[in-house]
Amino acid sequence: MIDWDRVKSLRDDVGHDSFPEIIEIFLEEVEEVMLRLRTAPTPDTLGDDLHFLKGSALNLGFRDFSNLCQQGEASLAAGIAQDVDLTAIDRTFEQSKAQFDANLVAALKP
Secondary structure (H helix, E strand, O other): OOOOHHHHHHHHOOOOOOOOHHHHHHHHHHHHHOOOOOOOOHHHHHHHOOOOOOOOHHHHHHHHHHHHHHHHHHHHHOOHHOOOOOHHHHHHHHHHHHHHHHHHHHHHHO
């Protein structure tokens, strides 16, 4: 679900001091888009939203969440919007976030 090697790499890239701020910004931005998808998804912005979520998720190691967003993007591109499972995307984000929060400290120990 979480690519811990990617998380460690990001922490090393941005520095230990900046890492908590990066996490906070990521979660705020993703939560904002997820709220929109939960409450009022629009066909006109769904592809852009999924693309944003996919990239953000990859940056922070939310592998499974990113994969679902990519699948949704591909479905939209193929003209089968009905195959985009926003419920699964939302559920996977919440599960990923919980796993990330629960295991972050242990995963980053040297």
